[in-house]
Amino acid sequence: MMLPWHLQLLCLVSALSLPINATTRPLTILGLVPQKSDQNYTIYSSSDMIPLACMAVNDINAKGVLSPNYTLVLKISYTQCDLSEGVWQLIQNVILSKPSPDQLPVMFLGGGCSSSIEPLAALTGRFYNATQVSFGSSSPTLTDRVRYPKFFRTIPSEVQTNLLRLAVMLSYNWTKVATLYQTEDIFSDSTSDFMNKYATMGIANITGSALISRSFTDDPTIPLQQIMDNDVRIIFIWMYEDKAVLTLCNAISKGLTGKNHVWILPGWYSDKWWTKYQWVLVLTPGCTVLKIQQALAYSLVVDFYSSSLNPEMSQYNSTQFMEKYSRYLSSFNALLASNGWNSSSPLSCSTLNPGNSSAKIDPAVAKYMPFMYDAVWSMAWALKGAESNLTTNFSSSLANFSYSNTIITDAIFSAMMATNFSGVSGSVTFDSFGSRKGLNVLYQMIPGPDSVLTLKKIGVHDPVVDGPVFKNLSFIMWPGGVAPLDRPMPIDVFLNKDLINTFHAFISVSILIVLSLLIFNIATLRKPLIANSAPHINTIIILGCLLLLATCYLMGVDSNNPPPPDPRDINSRYATICTLRLWLLTIGFSLAFGSLFGKTWQVYRVYTNPTLKKEPFKMWNYSFWMLAFLVIDVAYLSLWTSLWPFSRQIQNRTDINVNLIKHIEYCYCSNFTYLIGALYVYKGLLVVFGLFLAYESRNVKYFYINDSRFVTIAMYIVVILVGIGATISLVLTQSWFADPAYGLAVSMVIASCLSCLLILYVPKFIYMAKGKDTMVVENMKEEVVTAEGLQMGRTITEQPSVSDMRTETVDETKTNGTIVNPNGSDRDSGVDENIADSPEYNSSSNVPMDMKQSA
Numbered sequence: 001m002m003l004p005w006h007l008q009l010l011c012l013v014s015a016l017s018l019p020i021n022a023t024t025r026p027l028t029i030l031g032l033v034p035q036k037s038d039q040n041y042t043i044y045s046s047s048d049m050i051p052l053a054c055m056a057v058n059d060i061n062a063k064g065v066l067s068p069n070y071t072l073v074l075k076i077s078y079t080q081c082d083l084s085e086g087v088w089q090l091i092q093n094v095i096l097s098k099p100s101p102d103q104l105p106v107m108f109l110g111g112g113c114s115s116s117i118e119p120l121a122a123l124t125g126r127f128y129n130a131t132q133v134s135f136g137s138s139s140p141t142l143t144d145r146v147r148y149p150k151f152f153r154t155i156p157s158e159v160q161t162n163l164l165r166l167a168v169m170l171s172y173n174w175t176k177v178a179t180l181y182q183t184e185d186i187f188s189d190s191t192s193d194f195m196n197k198y199a200t201m202g203i204a205n206i207t208g209s210a211l212i213s214r215s216f217t218d219d220p221t222i223p224l225q226q227i228m229d230n231d232v233r234i235i236f237i238w239m240y241e242d243k244a245v246l247t248l249c250n251a252i253s254k255g256l257t258g259k260n261h262v263w264i265l266p267g268w269y270s271d272k273w274w275t276k277y278q279w280v281l282v283l284t285p286g287c288t289v290l291k292i293q294q295a296l297a298y299s300l301v302v303d304f305y306s307s308s309l310n311p312e313m314s315q316y317n318s319t320q321f322m323e324k325y326s327r328y329l330s331s332f333n334a335l336l337a338s339n340g341w342n343s344s345s346p347l348s349c350s351t352l353n354p355g356n357s358s359a360k361i362d363p364a365v366a367k368y369m370p371f372m373y374d375a376v377w378s379m380a381w382a383l384k385g386a387e388s389n390l391t392t393n394f395s396s397s398l399a400n401f402s403y404s405n406t407i408i409t410d411a412i413f414s415a416m417m418a419t420n421f422s423g424v425s426g427s428v429t430f431d432s433f434g435s436r437k438g439l440n441v442l443y444q445m446i447p448g449p450d451s452v453l454t455l456k457k458i459g460v461h462d463p464v465v466d467g468p469v470f471k472n473l474s475f476i477m478w479p480g481g482v483a484p485l486d487r488p489m490p491i492d493v494f495l496n497k498d499l500i501n502t503f504h505a506f507i508s509v510s511i512l513i514v515l516s517l518l519i520f521n522i523a524t525l526r527k528p529l530i531a532n533s534a535p536h537i538n539t540i541i542i543l544g545c546l547l548l549l550a551t552c553y554l555m556g557v558d559s560n561n562p563p564p565p566d567p568r569d570i571n572s573r574y575a576t577i578c579t580l581r582l583w584l585l586t587i588g589f590s591l592a593f594g595s596l597f598g599k600t601w602q603v604y605r606v607y608t609n610p611t612l613k614k615e616p617f618k619m620w621n622y623s624f625w626m627l628a629f630l631v632i633d634v635a636y637l638s639l640w641t642s643l644w645p646f647s648r649q650i651q652n653r654t655d656i657n658v659n660l661i662k663h664i665e666y667c668y669c670s671n672f673t674y675l676i677g678a679l680y681v682y683k684g685l686l687v688v689f690g691l692f693l694a695y696e697s698r699n700v701k702y703f704y705i706n707d708s709r710f711v712t713i714a715m716y717i718v719v720i721l722v723g724i725g726a727t728i729s730l731v732l733t734q735s736w737f738a739d740p741a742y743g744l745a746v747s748m749v750i751a752s753c754l755s756c757l758l759i760l761y762v763p764k765f766i767y768m769a770k771g772k773d774t775m776v777v778e779n780m781k782e783e784v785v786t787a788e789g790l791q792m793g794r795t796i797t798e799q800p801s802v803s804d805m806r807t808e809t810v811d812e813t814k815t816n817g818t819i820v821n822p823n824g825s826d827r828d829s830g831v832d833e834n835i836a837d838s839p840e841y842n843s844s845s846n847v848p849m850d851m852k853q854s855a
Contacts (some may be wrong), residue, residue, distance in 0.1 A: 025399050026073040027066065027383060029057075029104050029376075030093055030109030032120060034136075048365045050076055050374050051328035053109065054349035054428075056376035064379045067387060070398065074349055075105070079120075081113035086120050093130065100397060106401050107379050107412065108132040112368075114139030114186050118148075125150035129409045131416055133379055135372040138268070138304075140189035143433035150413050154425065155368070156304040156377040158186065158266075159193040162176070162465040164302050165236060165264060166441035167470040174262075175209035175484040178232040180224070180247065181216045182239035189237050191215075201468060208487070219625045219803050220247045227252050234486045236264045245280045249287035257295035260478040267303020267443065269365055286749040290451055297447040298478060305439035305460050306367050306425045321424055325369060326361055327354030344617045370425035378419050385415030428537055439463075446474055459535050476587030488661035490652075493562040496739050502671040503746045507552045510750050514549065517757050520541045529768055537595045538760065540626065545753035546593025551584040552746045559665055561647070571648045578646035578667035588803055589683065593718065597755065599692045602624060604693045627685070636679070644669040664738060691719045710763055714756045736831040 033049050057074050065070060077093055079086035094105065107126050108131070111117040117137045124132045125148050133152040134142075142148050143157060145340045158333045179194060181187040191213060198204060198211055212230050214223035224247070227235065235256070237244060241839055244265070251257050270276070281287050300474060362368075364682045389411045390396040401408050429437045443457040459472025478484065524530045557577050559570045649668035652661050662707060669675070694715035 001026055007296060010455070021254045024071050025069060026074045026102050027398060027401075028075055028099075028105050028107050029379060029659060030090075030105035031074055031076045032079050032086060032089060032108060032117070034078055034079050034112040034116070034576040048096055048329075048369075049112070050373045051352065052325055052369055053376050054332070054352050055325060055328045056373045056380075057349045058352070059437065061381045062529075065385055070387070072107075075103075076374075079111050080112070080115045081111075081116050083116050086111065086116040087123065088606070090123060091121055101402070104401065104403075105130070106383070106398065109375060110134060110136075110377065112136035112623065114142065115184075118142065118185075119375070121148040121151040128403045129328065129406060130403060131379075131382070131409070131412050133375045133416070135370055139186040140193055141185050143435055145433060148434075150409075150434075152378070152416055152422075154378060154428060154436050154524060155371045156174075156438040156440075157433075157435040158190045159268070160435070160438065160454050160463070161302045161304060161440050162190065162194045162197055163468075164442060164461045165194065166203070167461055167463075167468050168203060168302075168442065170201075170203070170298065170468050171470045171473055172483055172486075174234045175203055175206045176232060177210075177234040177236060178212040178214065178227045178484040179226065179236045179238070180220065180232070180235065181213075181215050182243050183215050184240075187238035188215065199717070200534045216243075221250050224250050224254055224256060228256055231487065233261045233484060234264070234433070235261065241269050242277045242280060244269070245274050245277045246284065247291065248274070248292050249280065249284035252287060252295050253284075259298075260484050262484050263296070263299040265299060267302050269299045269301075288628070292326055293447070293451040293453055296445050296453060297451065299445050299457075300476075301443040301445065301455065303367075303443065305441040306370050317681035318424065321373075322361065322366075323358070324354065327356070328352055329361065330357045330359040331355065333359055353410050360465030369421065374423035374425045374428050377423055378416070381419055381421055382412055382416040385418065386411040389415065424516075434458065437694070442472070442525070443471065446477060483790070490559070490661045491662055493662045493664045493738055494558050494793075495556060495742055497561060499739055499743060500556040500561055503556065503743065504553065507549055511549050512752055513545065513754065513758040514542055514545050517761050519544075520761070527768070529764055529772070533760075533764070534599060537599055537623065537626075540595045540623070541592050541760075542757065542784075544595065545757060548592065548749050551581055551588060552749050554581050554584065555746055557741055573724065574648035574665065574667075575646045578648075579641055581609050581667075582646075583637055586637060587630065589631050590629040590733055590752070591626065593686070593690070594629040594747070596687065596715060597629075597686065597693075598623060600690055600715055602692045602710065604696060632682075636682075640669075644671055644675065661788065687719050687722060690715055694719075710759050714759045717755045717759065718752050721748050721755070724748070786788055 005815060031050070031051075031053055047671065053074055053076075057072050060066070060072050075090035075093065090108075093099070095666070099105075108120070111120065111133075111134060114137045117134055118139065118141060121132050121134075121142060126129045129150070129189060131150045131152065134155065136155055137153055138155055138158040140159045142151055142153065143159070167438060169175070179191050195211060195213060199515055203209055204211065210230070210232075212232050214226055216223050220243070235251075237247065240248065248263075250255070251263075251266075257263070266689045269286055274296065275289050281289070331354050334351065362539065386408070387398050390408060394408060394411070398408065402410065417430060417432075417434075420427070422428070428437060430438055439459045440463070442461065443455050444458050446452045446456045448454055456477075459470070461470055474482070518539065521535055521542065525535050559574055564570055566574050583646055646669045647665050648665055651664045651666060694712040722804045
């Protein structure tokens with residue numbers, strides 16, 4: 001039935017007289033915002049984030065993002081980063097306050113603390129079927145879609161930064177690392193994800209790789225000790241700030257900081273966090289803020305990246321954004337100061353009218369601000385998309401929202417999953433777990449004057465584009481300019497080839513000199529000057545020196561110098577070289593030193609028994625000791641090398657200063673310490689005894705050993721060089737200084753051989769150049785005083801008459817009625833009997849011509 005015309009006119013007038021916004025329905029968002037807790041588990045508070053949320057709400061309403069039928073309204077509740085308080089606020093606002101349909105929260109914003117948001121996300125998603133968006137909860141646990149089916153966050157998940165951690169690891173080839181975390185779900189989940197990625201990326205299959213994972217609740221001492229025992233230098237930590245300070249204090253005391261160690265920290269710590277926990281320093285004596293700063297020098301900080309792009313949905317750039325937020329913050333602080341807002345009632349963001357005054361922004365909060373702003377905008381875009389979907393496909397709208405209306409709640413969830421816009425924090429998109437797809441950024445703590453640390457931005461890492469590689473390594477600074485290694489680098493230590501070639505040249509020249517002396521000794525064998533110096537014994541000394549010099553060539557042979565034709569022969573060849581070194585060095589020393597010892601012994605006999613001066617010694621008198629030494633050496637070395645043969649062994653020595661493990665090869669045999677020790681003691685006693693003999697007979701002049709004084713000097717030098725060289729070379733060898741030990745050993749052998757031979761032969765060259773055939777003064781009478789005399793080793797010289805010399809000469813040649821040839825024979829001084837027939841001698845008088853002329 002049609003109404004009368006006047007009633008129709010009345011209805012039309014009434015409809016036209018209604019205000020336009022009379023049908024505008026508020027869409028309420030419940031904000032669950034933290035306050036700063038006593039534990040400082042969050043670095044921002046409600047006073048930081050509420051103005052930012054209101055700024056976003058006002059911008060959204062001003063731009064008309066939602067349809068003209070809706071207005072976005074924000075209601076704030078404090079969670080105080082406490083689980084029970086957060087649940088209570090949720091129940092209070094949703095159930096106990098009995099909100100009207102237009103005041104029922106269609107979505108939930110927050111929170112900032114993972115510990116309090118986890119139960120809230122479970123309640124909102126599973127029991128209220130509502131979508132929740134967080135701006136600051138990065139716990140990996142929240143990716144569980146079974147427990148948190150409708151949870152989103154505009155801040156990246158903590159596990160996303162693990163991709164940057166692994167990228168830095170692979171870029172530096174760090175495969176031996178440690179993870180140390182506090183036993184909280186947020187940290188254990190992050191560590192577990194890191195370990196899973198470590199395995200799935202194939203790092204665990206790399207030779208030498210190792211992942212040491214340790215956790216603690218209150219005291220990190222034991223985990224740190226285990227990390228130190230495993231010699232791990234790259235350490236990732238997940239823990240709250242106070243435990244990080246405690247961990248670093250313990251690490252400092254254990255030597256786990258410094259240039260060889262790298263600590264990788266999470267990026268959500270507050271500014272100068274290590275200065276805020278004095279109670280930790282009290283519990284760890286010796287730990288100071290300065291020491292912590294020094295320990296943190298050059299450490300790395302891994303964080304999610306918050307860019308500063310020009311947002312599509314507002315009219316200002318990033319600088320204008322910060323300026324406007326500062327005015328909102330000032331307005332909000334003034335509202336709180338005047339008690340103009342009660343947190344138990346909805347906050348009308350329209351009451352915040354930013355003026356010209358601005359408030360100071362906490363730098364630690366600045367990086368979280370874009371995530372709050374974009375969280376509100378993402379909710380607005382989701383509501384807009386849901387409304388369009390509901391109107392087009394379901395003939396419904398958000399005005400019919402209720403928690404039991406799954407069509408509407410699912411439409412909001414689907415629109416949220418499809419969100420894709422450019423916000424102030426960068427591109428805002430979500431993965432299937434509701435986590436923000438974002439970038440990571442790497443920082444480094446750079447020390448300045450007084451060890452003050454500056455956080456330097458190194459570079460941004462895009463996991464999709466860059467993959468498991470960090471491209472900005474060149475911007476990272478390391479002490480000494482070299483990145484630390486994850487372990488001491490193993491290297492095979494061989495002798496320096498240039499050093500070997502240099503010493504081979506010296507050895508070759510030395511051998512030529514010794515061969516020249518040998519030729520000279522043989523060529524002048526019949527000359528009285530040489531004949532009266534026991535030339536055959538000198539020959540043996542020369543041969544012994546040649547053996548010692550030949551051993552120097554073998555000292556420069558190792559597994560790489562020269563390389564063997566067949567690598568499989570390295571061990572056997574090296575063992576043979578070890579055996580030859582021992583034999584040649586020992587036999588050469590016995591020949592050279594034993595012969596020198598024999599000459600010194602005969603001079604000492606003359607000193608203790610002057611009657612021996614009147615006759616030359618037999619050949620066996622000189623060679624007895626040398627042969628005795630040889631017999632002992634051959635028997636000892638035969639027993640040694642047959643029962644305990646040599647083998648090639650590798651010793652690993654860690655050099656902490658250069659972060660290397662040196663693989664040093666050496667000669668090894670069972671009981672080596674005892675065997676070489678016995679040989680050193682035996683030879684050492686002989687050297688000391690020889691030194692004693694040389695000292696006691698230092699002033700003796702004996703006609704038939706005319707170089708006795710120089711033999712004494714040679715004995716001094718050999719004893720000194722051998723004693724010093726053997727000791728220092730042994731110390732260097734045990735300290736694994738291969739090149740210095742080799743150089744010193746060869747130098748001592750060359751110096752000992754050349755000094756000994758040159759001291760014996762240079763005076764002979766000088767005397768022969770002067771035309772003299774003896775080094776004993778002709779016109780002086782020598783008398784050796786025995787130990788019972790006035791002074792030991794005293795030489796009495798006087799000027800005798802010609803008749804006395806003749807008488808003395810004749811008397812001294814008579815022994816038991818036999819004329820003794822004072823010039824010696826093959827049985828005494830070591831010269832052939834034919835020497836007596838040489839023109840240098842007068843056989844009729846059996847007296848050297850020079851002495852006859854003197855007479």
